[in-house]
Amino acid sequence: MLAMDKNGNISGACTTSGWAYKLHGRVGDSPIIGAGLFVDNEVGGACATGLGEAVIRIAGSHTVVELMRHGKSPNEACRLAAERIIKKHKNIKGVQVGFIAINTKGEVGGYSVYKGFNYAYKDNQTEKMIDAKYNLEW
Numbered sequence: 001m002l003a004m005d006k007n008g009n010i011s012g013a014c015t016t017s018g019w020a021y022k023l024h025g026r027v028g029d030s031p032i033i034g035a036g037l038f039v040d041n042e043v044g045g046a047c048a049t050g051l052g053e054a055v056i057r058i059a060g061s062h063t064v065v066e067l068m069r070h071g072k073s074p075n076e077a078c079r080l081a082a083e084r085i086i087k088k089h090k091n092i093k094g095v096q097v098g099f100i101a102i103n104t105k106g107e108v109g110g111y112s113v114y115k116g117f118n119y120a121y122k123d124n125q126t127e128k129m130i131d132a133k134y135n136l137e138w
Helices: 052-057 060-069 074-088
Strands: 002-004 010-012 037-040 044-050 097-103 108-114 118-122 127-131 133-136
Touching: 002 044, 002 097, 010 037, 010 044, 037 060, 044 052, 044 060, 044 074, 052 060, 052 074, 060 074, 060 097, 074 097, 074 108, 074 133, 108 118
Parallel strands: 108 133
Antiparallel strands: 002 010, 037 044, 044 097, 097 108, 118 127
16 A cells, blocks of 8 residues: 655555465565565655565565656556566566555556556545556466
């Protein structure tokens, strides 16, 4: 979840749903700063969901925020992070990751490796589900 208050302050939160049959002691991306969540009020914030190991490998949420720092829109930054995950894997089959992001202007975006990722958007006038763009079909 990412939110912006009336003063333009951005905050975020993420949690893990857990992974069935995971190895004992596995740590996913949610508790790792910069992987599952990263917020910088100078730029914006980003959250990730999906296979945590893939997100950790590219410091996913931090990557999205840094791409926005360099002028990319939230949607473009999420797309580039998803493409980086694809590039890092020899076999991407079944490795789903999705990102959402918000910048300091209140612009939002989302993108995923595979079709099927969506996110909720709400402001004072609008409440909707958005089907994120993606790179691959299942």
